[in-house]
Amino acid sequence: MSDATVADPESPLDKPPAPDHTSEGQGLRRLASTLSIRNASAIYVFAAMFLIFSLWVPDTFLTSTTWRSLLNGNATTALVAIGVGIALCAGVFDLSVGATVGIGSMMVSWLLVNKGYSPITAVLITLVIGVAIGVVNGFLVVVIGIDSFIATLGVSSILTAAVLAISNGQQIIGLDLGFRSFVSRQYLGMSVPVYVLIGVAIVCWYVLEHTPLGRRVYATGGNREAARLVGVRTGGVITASLAASAVTASLTGLLIAGTFGTGDPTTGPDYLLPAFSAAFLGSTQFKNGRFNVLGTVVAVYVLSVGVKGLQLAGASFWVPSLFNGAALIIAVGLTRLRGRGAAIRGVIGRLSSRSQPRTP
Amino acid sequence: MTDHLLELSRVSKTFESQTVLRDIELKLDAGEVLAIIGQNGCGKSTLIKTLAGYHTPDRDSSILAWGAPITASMVGAPERGLHFIHQDLALVSALTTVENLEVTRPRPGWLASLWPTRRRAEVRHARRVLADFGGHFDVEKPVGELTPTEQSLVAIARAFDGWTSADNILVLDEPTAALHPQELKPLFAAIQKLAHRGAGVILVTHRLNEVAALADRVLVLRDGRIVGEVARNGYEERDLIELMTGGQLKPLLSGDRPEPGEPALEVRNVSGLRVNKADLTVRAGEVVGVTGLVGSGRDELANLIFGATPRAGGTVRVAGRTLPSGNPKASIRARVAMVPADRRRQAAIMAMSMRENLTLPSLGPLRRPTGWLSSALERRETRKWIRALDIRPPDTEKSIELMSGGNQQKVILARWLRTSPKLLLLDDPTQGVDIGAKAEIHSTVRNAAADGTAVLVCSSDVVELIDVCDRVLVFRDGVIVAELGHDEINETRLTTETLGVSEAGSLPAPDPEEKL
Numbered sequence: 001m002s003d004a005t006v007a008d009p010e011s012p013l014d015k016p017p018a019p020d021h022t023s024e025g026q027g028l029r030r031l032a033s034t035l036s037i038r039n040a041s042a043i044y045v046f047a048a049m050f051l052i053f054s055l056w057v058p059d060t061f062l063t064s065t066t067w068r069s070l071l072n073g074n075a076t077t078a079l080v081a082i083g084v085g086i087a088l089c090a091g092v093f094d095l096s097v098g099a100t101v102g103i104g105s106m107m108v109s110w111l112l113v114n115k116g117y118s119p120i121t122a123v124l125i126t127l128v129i130g131v132a133i134g135v136v137n138g139f140l141v142v143v144i145g146i147d148s149f150i151a152t153l154g155v156s157s158i159l160t161a162a163v164l165a166i167s168n169g170q171q172i173i174g175l176d177l178g179f180r181s182f183v184s185r186q187y188l189g190m191s192v193p194v195y196v197l198i199g200v201a202i203v204c205w206y207v208l209e210h211t212p213l214g215r216r217v218y219a220t221g222g223n224r225e226a227a228r229l230v231g232v233r234t235g236g237v238i239t240a241s242l243a244a245s246a247v248t249a250s251l252t253g254l255l256i257a258g259t260f261g262t263g264d265p266t267t268g269p270d271y272l273l274p275a276f277s278a279a280f281l282g283s284t285q286f287k288n289g290r291f292n293v294l295g296t297v298v299a300v301y302v303l304s305v306g307v308k309g310l311q312l313a314g315a316s317f318w319v320p321s322l323f324n325g326a327a328l329i330i331a332v333g334l335t336r337l338r339g340r341g342a343a344i345r346g347v348i349g350r351l352s353s354r355s356q357p358r359t360p
Numbered sequence: 361m362t363d364h365l366l367e368l369s370r371v372s373k374t375f376e377s378q379t380v381l382r383d384i385e386l387k388l389d390a391g392e393v394l395a396i397i398g399q400n401g402c403g404k405s406t407l408i409k410t411l412a413g414y415h416t417p418d419r420d421s422s423i424l425a426w427g428a429p430i431t432a433s434m435v436g437a438p439e440r441g442l443h444f445i446h447q448d449l450a451l452v453s454a455l456t457t458v459e460n461l462e463v464t465r466p467r468p469g470w471l472a473s474l475w476p477t478r479r480r481a482e483v484r485h486a487r488r489v490l491a492d493f494g495g496h497f498d499v500e501k502p503v504g505e506l507t508p509t510e511q512s513l514v515a516i517a518r519a520f521d522g523w524t525s526a527d528n529i530l531v532l533d534e535p536t537a538a539l540h541p542q543e544l545k546p547l548f549a550a551i552q553k554l555a556h557r558g559a560g561v562i563l564v565t566h567r568l569n570e571v572a573a574l575a576d577r578v579l580v581l582r583d584g585r586i587v588g589e590v591a592r593n594g595y596e597e598r599d600l601i602e603l604m605t606g607g608q609l610k611p612l613l614s615g616d617r618p619e620p621g622e623p624a625l626e627v628r629n630v631s632g633l634r635v636n637k638a639d640l641t642v643r644a645g646e647v648v649g650v651t652g653l654v655g656s657g658r659d660e661l662a663n664l665i666f667g668a669t670p671r672a673g674g675t676v677r678v679a680g681r682t683l684p685s686g687n688p689k690a691s692i693r694a695r696v697a698m699v700p701a702d703r704r705r706q707a708a709i710m711a712m713s714m715r716e717n718l719t720l721p722s723l724g725p726l727r728r729p730t731g732w733l734s735s736a737l738e739r740r741e742t743r744k745w746i747r748a749l750d751i752r753p754p755d756t757e758k759s760i761e762l763m764s765g766g767n768q769q770k771v772i773l774a775r776w777l778r779t780s781p782k783l784l785l786l787d788d789p790t791q792g793v794d795i796g797a798k799a800e801i802h803s804t805v806r807n808a809a810a811d812g813t814a815v816l817v818c819s820s821d822v823v824e825l826i827d828v829c830d831r832v833l834v835f836r837d838g839v840i841v842a843e844l845g846h847d848e849i850n851e852t853r854l855t856t857e858t859l860g861v862s863e864a865g866s867l868p869a870p871d872p873e874e875k876l
Binding site: 228 | 727
């Protein structure tokens with residue numbers, strides 16, 4: 001890979017040139033197709049919801065308080081979802097993110113309160129523990145060869161036990177005041193997790209979409225054997241993406257502890273399903289079925305705007321869950337029926353060619 | 361009218377203004393084997409899918425089966441039914457032969473599918489059906505562990521199982537893509553048996569020798585039209601090629617083979633699961649072929665050299681550098697490239713575009729000074745290769761999944777030529793590739809050799825070996841048993857050496873596959 005030799009095909013081979021699709025307009029066309037309804041339905045859904053709720057409950061929906069709480073309240077979910085998305089890019093499930101959020105929250109509280117560490121040391125140790133969890137996940141998946149779904153499910157359960165053991169099932173209160181006030185203060189109307197989210201999202205977006213490493217992550221997720229045969233260290237890539245996923249989760253956990261000022265042993269598991277929903281929903285946006293950072297963040301916020309609007313409009317307490325679930329199924333279902341439908345119907349057709357209905 | 365099992369007249373199919381099939385006229389009689397041949401994209405698959413009812417043909421088209429318009433209930437019907445066997449056979453590889461046969465058996469009502477299965481009777485039944493087609497193997501072994509030939513017999517037996525009348529129609533869509541020519545015999549015998557009993561068989565294929573062996577009539581498709589129809593023995597292979605390609609096929613290069621240079625690949629004592637202490641040398645600029653039956657070692661050698669699978673022993677040196685065992689990355693560093701046999705599983709990353717597939721092994725040179733991977737540079741580079749190999753469609757962002765097999769293979773080949781390899785390993789490089797793309801791939805390979813690349817081609821395709829190789833090594837039971845110089849490479853010699861018989865005519869009974 002370090003080998004920079006690249007052949008120039010033009011010299012040795014003489015072939016009539018194929019029609020060339022190069023033009024100035026191509027970049028624009030690509031942009032247009034990226035923002036088409038097909039590729040960016042969430043943006044249009046967002047616009048529609050904005051319009052509806054603006055007309056329906058203008059007094060509450062169109063206030064800065066609402067939007068600030070939307071932005072601040074969902075940054076943590078978006079962070080976990082990005083982590084989940086990175087693992088999915090590499091073709092593995094990380095079901096331990098929920099419990100890792102719990103570990104992050106509990107660990108930083110325990111280190112601050114019970115051990116009396118300084119905030120910086122406590123934060124660093126918590127992040128290192130996050131990396132370690134990811135490496136253990138990677139070891140189980142790559143070296144032992146356990147399916148990632150099962151390995152991270154098991155690890156998740158063990159981490160939940162660890163959270164309960166550390167906390168003895170009790171909240172840890174009285175976190176360092178400096179840490180608390182630093183994390184929970186708002187700057188320019190936005191909380192610290194929002195800034196962290198922006199930073200993490202930019203780094204992950206850059207790495208995944210604009211570096212050779214990111215390309216190798218996608219290649220590993222796309223076809224692990226083929227990636228190995230073009231020289232990708234797929235084991236390393238998988239371990240690294242699981243580590244990235246776990247470290248984002250533990251970072252989220254410590255931000256939650258800082259925001260609320262307590263380490264709560266029940267924090268964490270609630271993040272797992274929304275994060276996966278957002279990652280899957282995000283994959284239907286912009287990149288044609290590929291997990292991507294921007295799509296994931298957009299998905300989190302579009303869903304939360306819908307939920308918020310419904311709450312403000314006085315919907316029953318069970319409506320948000322219904323909305324989240326239905327949005328996920330409809331969004332992913334539509335891409336299946338439309339884009340890849342032909343391929344999938346082809347497979348089904350082949351499998352059932354003996355009993356296939358026909359329309360002569 | 362009712363004389364024909366199947367009669368198509370004026371069958372056309374248009375997709376969004378693009379006509380894929382045009383006025384197809386086709387008749388199939390009982391007891392007849394009809395071959396349909398043509399290059400990728402000629403409309404073969406559309407025709408088959410139209411028969412299967414997957415596509416609805418255009419208005420004026422008429423498809424009559426047994427004199428009546430074709431209906432849904434005919435597909436898979438035990439009497440007067442249409443039966444399809446597709447390229448991938450659609451067997452469930454984790455299930456046994458018995459279970460695969462039972463899975464598709466129609467049961468009376470859904471409640472019946474909850475009744476306990478009668479295992480004994482099913483096993484006996486499966487054995488009987490398979491024996492009928494010359495299959496004598498363990499029917500309680502998972503289908504995935506059977507040889508490709510045995511699997512194809514299971515697929516035929518399954519399609520045939522339960523027929524109550526002989527005059528059914530069987531459509532085989534490239535059933536032999538994964539088989540070595542010598543492994544085809546049992547399959548051919550099975551097909552002929554069905555035809556003799558009165559079934560009508562349609563065989564869609566790339567392989568011309570199959571056509572000669574089996575077909576009573578041959579239809580040649582090009583650009584969605586029937587461009588030729590010939591009866592058995594009424595044609596030469598060359599005529600068919602010309603019909604298929606429309607005469608555009610360039611003559612294959614021969615003669616101007618450069619003098620080979622320094623040894624580029626030295627394999628000493630290399631062993632694997634099948635390969636047993638292989639020794640061979642390939643010089644720079646030389647194209648060496650490796651052939652043999654499936655399981656002879658031919659299909660393992662490239663993987664062992666490249667490090668896709670670890671070696672049991674021996675050393676491999678490329679341009680003086682020793683390649684570690686089981687480390688593809690190190691091999692790539694030493695400028696070794698491998699085009700694997702299974703494009704779908706081992707080479708193409710279907711979720712990616714042509715550009716991303718092509719640039720993958722060497723991304724470093726495509727970075728801007730800031731480290732940012734430049735997709736503009738990638739596209740420029742990809743377009744160069746699109747022109748050089750005439751890849752179609754010439755759209756760098758095209759998802760590779762949506763390209764034809766031949767063009768996918770060109771992308772994979774370009775992926776590696778781009779790394780200017782010292783050694784190029786090709787494992788069955790034109791499997792499932794149509795004849796036009798095949799010739800282009802062959803001339804690309806020859807050109808690479810002319811530029812000084814050492815090439816090793818592992819293949820079971822005799823024509824391929826004759827076209828591209830300077831010499832051919834023959835594997836039998838894991839050992840190299842013969843080396844043929846360029847002038848000695850011909851079908852007879854290759855068959856003789858591959859099977860290890862004194863004359864090509866006397867094949868060892870009952871089936872070469874069973875020895876392995």
